[in-house]
Amino acid sequence: MIPRDPLEALTRGPVGFLRSSWPWRSAGYLLAGGVPGVACGVAVAGVAASWGRIGAAAAVVCALLVLGCATVATRPWERRRLRLVAPHTTPHSKTYAKPYAREIGHGALSVLVLGWVDLAVVLVSLGIPGALLAAPLQPEAPPWARLGGPLAGALLLPVAAYPIAAWAGARAAVSLAVLALGDAELTEVRRSRARLVDAYEAERRRIERDLHDGAQQRLVALTMKLGLAGLDLPAGSRAAREVAEAHRMAKDALAELRELIRGVHPQVLTERGLPAAVRDVTTRSPMPVDLDVDLERRLPPAVEAAGYFAVCEALANAARHSGAARLRVGGRLRGGVLVLEVADDGRGGADPAAGTGLTGLADRVAAVDGRMLLSSPAGGPTRLRVEIPCGD
Numbered sequence: 001m002i003p004r005d006p007l008e009a010l011t012r013g014p015v016g017f018l019r020s021s022w023p024w025r026s027a028g029y030l031l032a033g034g035v036p037g038v039a040c041g042v043a044v045a046g047v048a049a050s051w052g053r054i055g056a057a058a059a060v061v062c063a064l065l066v067l068g069c070a071t072v073a074t075r076p077w078e079r080r081r082l083r084l085v086a087p088h089t090t091p092h093s094k095t096y097a098k099p100y101a102r103e104i105g106h107g108a109l110s111v112l113v114l115g116w117v118d119l120a121v122v123l124v125s126l127g128i129p130g131a132l133l134a135a136p137l138q139p140e141a142p143p144w145a146r147l148g149g150p151l152a153g154a155l156l157l158p159v160a161a162y163p164i165a166a167w168a169g170a171r172a173a174v175s176l177a178v179l180a181l182g183d184a185e186l187t188e189v190r191r192s193r194a195r196l197v198d199a200y201e202a203e204r205r206r207i208e209r210d211l212h213d214g215a216q217q218r219l220v221a222l223t224m225k226l227g228l229a230g231l232d233l234p235a236g237s238r239a240a241r242e243v244a245e246a247h248r249m250a251k252d253a254l255a256e257l258r259e260l261i262r263g264v265h266p267q268v269l270t271e272r273g274l275p276a277a278v279r280d281v282t283t284r285s286p287m288p289v290d291l292d293v294d295l296e297r298r299l300p301p302a303v304e305a306a307g308y309f310a311v312c313e314a315l316a317n318a319a320r321h322s323g324a325a326r327l328r329v330g331g332r333l334r335g336g337v338l339v340l341e342v343a344d345d346g347r348g349g350a351d352p353a354a355g356t357g358l359t360g361l362a363d364r365v366a367a368v369d370g371r372m373l374l375s376s377p378a379g380g381p382t383r384l385r386v387e388i389p390c391g392d
Contacts, residue, residue, distance in 0.1 A: 306388055
């Protein structure tokens with residue numbers, strides 16, 4: 001699965017972490033953090049150099065103005081550089097247009113302290129192996145340093161990626177916490193989203209129930225009546241042919257209505273739960289599916305619905321775009337979190353921005369506080385993982 005931030009990337013194996021882009025992105029993030037501080041320091045140094053010409057009071061005022069401008073500029077700069085290490089959770093600039101006191105304080109702290117710490121972490125982490133690698137270029141270095149220095153530097157250089165990524169992840173977490181909405185507003189957003197999801201699912205179930213108990217039953221009765229009427233007509237007569245044609249059309253309409261009911265909210269999901277509903281949808285897949293969904297209990301209706309439609313969308317995408325010969329669907333309940341995985345052996349290259357339904361799938365999962373992870377390198381395979389918290 002694709003990590004969401006440097007801290008999650010650190011949990012991967014050393015080879016996977018070092019081969020990924022996270023070390024470079026973390027280093028770029030920290031170097032960018034030092035830009036406001038360095039710019040402010042250079043400007044303040046220029047003001048100090050002109051102390052004698054403009055006077056002490058004017059120099060202090062200019063220095064404070066420089067610090068204020070750097071603090072204000074740090075806020076949008078933080079949002080932009082967060083895209084390097086938190087591309088999936090970076091706050092949108094329009095959402096955070098109002099300056100909060102804590103954001104101003106965070107900006108001032110970044111200019112005065114944190115930005116310099118960012119630079120120090122990168123320079124120290126890379127400077128030690130860099131100095132060892134450059135030992136042969138130093139004439140005063142002893143022979144043992146010229147021989148062993150490059151070897152030690154080459155060994156320490158990959159190690160330097162770990163403190164850089166760890167500090168970048170911690171800095172990003174702090175910045176996201178500061179730039180986030182207030183707790184009360186965020187809680188209300190979550191509650192309103194949960195109410196909308198519950199109302200939407202309740203309406204879907206009502207429509208499914210009305211179709212199942214109303215229109216479907218009438219079509220079943222009509223089909224039976226037409227079948228009985230055909231038995232009373234002379235075989236081969238025009239009336240018998242017309243009734244037989246009407247009987248066939250009624251059965252086709254009934255089949256289409258049942259497919260529509262499954263798309264709105266399948267009855268099997270309500271009555272028997274998510275494993276049975278996933279098993280039912282995989283039997284209609286045009287490709288063979290290896291199914292391994294084992295849940296020890298029923299889940300909340302909103303979680304089951306989100307998981308079911310996530311599997312449906314993933315299977316539909318695989319059938320239309322992957323060119324796969326076989327699919328695998330797995331599901332487990334781990335620590336109160338529903339984990340669903342859909343994998344195929346197709347060509348890969350799935351992109352949520354390409355309009356394949358993955359964006360809508362991610363939005364549906366996010367509506368129940370879940371997340372979607374996608375791994376789809378060119379050439380395949382593609383693995384889609386959905387994690388939805390289920391509560392107690």
